[in-house]
Amino acid sequence: MGAGLDTKQKIIEVAESLFAEKGFKDTSLRAITSQANVNLASVNYHFGDKKTLIRAVLDRYLEEFMPLLDRELESLDLRSQVTMTDVFYALKSPLTNLDKEFNRGASRFLLLVGRGYSDVQGHLRWFITTRYGHVLDRFTQAVIQANPNLDKEKLFWRLHFTLGTCVFTMASSEALLDIANSEFEINTDVEAMFDQIVPFLAAGMCAD
Amino acid sequence: MGAGLDTKQKIIEVAESLFAEKGFKDTSLRAITSQANVNLASVNYHFGDKKTLIRAVLDRYLEEFMPLLDRELESLDLRSQVTMTDVFYALKSPLTNLDKEFNRGASRFLLLVGRGYSDVQGHLRWFITTRYGHVLDRFTQAVIQANPNLDKEKLFWRLHFTLGTCVFTMASSEALLDIANSEFEINTDVEAMFDQIVPFLAAGMCAD
DNA sequence: GTCTATATTAAGATAGAC
């Protein structure tokens, strides 16, 4: 049974890596089990089916990420002046923390969220919003605090534009970073990418 | 042979609809041919293989869209003062024109472009940039004209952020419009969505 | 818990009659 935990762990780690790289649909259980050096049948034994495995992988990230984001937003709350840039930078340390905990965690996490939005329609989105709705609400409140002029409609759209920017950028991050690194002299990584995104999003969120 | 053209046409139209809805990978030739009421083998007869069908579908949009965008940008060129908002609004009439030519053309087009970026790795992106590179260059020039302070790196990233925003928004447009219409009193459609996007992107592109 | 073997389903593609 010691070996059992190992197997489950190995599966989840390889799955996470392949899901982020190729998406849920394009990652077969065969690819996962063969790369993890475990038997094909063990996925079904440990997780029941592929859908549950996907949720388990995403959940590992969410449980790490969401409480940290919540704390960051809480400490923002205490300040009197909050700029939009502050709000978006609240995402940075929870994200970079993922990079420490998991291999290339930050980009993989956003990728998984994005894939969850499009790949498997609905069920992951539902999972995230019902379980972590309070953190998302808190983020929304922080945005409003930073720009009280936003009416409900603008707020709605711009939050989704923001999500779209992050998700698409992460989904194409490998290709984009390759191009960037060959095109410009400086070395570009996920963190540099993040620093590029923040002013873009903050300005968009504050547009009149 | 009259029937032959009909078949080819029917295939391409159903394919376009299904590709936009579910993505390339999740749309089987069986689904296409059965919904188009044609024989399964006819796809291979008329297009050779699935990859070629995908390109044909996308190409129909590009050939309509790109020349129009080119003309819009050309007329922008002649002005002395060009704002970033002007540049993004240059996309509007080519896009809304797609809505007239094809059923829900604007959102489908952007969806297909987005899918081309992620779904099938590389080959569609290559196809677009090599065939319509001059139009894309012209767009880039217009952006620079509107904000000459952009260095090459910022420009690169922000153009991709822009693409990401559009693609993701369109990919989730059905769900988003549903929520928007139930949440707010006003009636929201793709054009209203576009009017929400432009100031967001323009501000982001002009951030310091 | 793990393995082999296999059931089942669905995909893309093609051969060959009409």
Place this chain on the structure above:
DNA sequence: GTCTATCTTAATATAGAC
């Protein structure tokens, strides 16, 4: 050009021995 029938491949999933 179109159709039926079929090949090939690859996926998820499970049964049953160990």
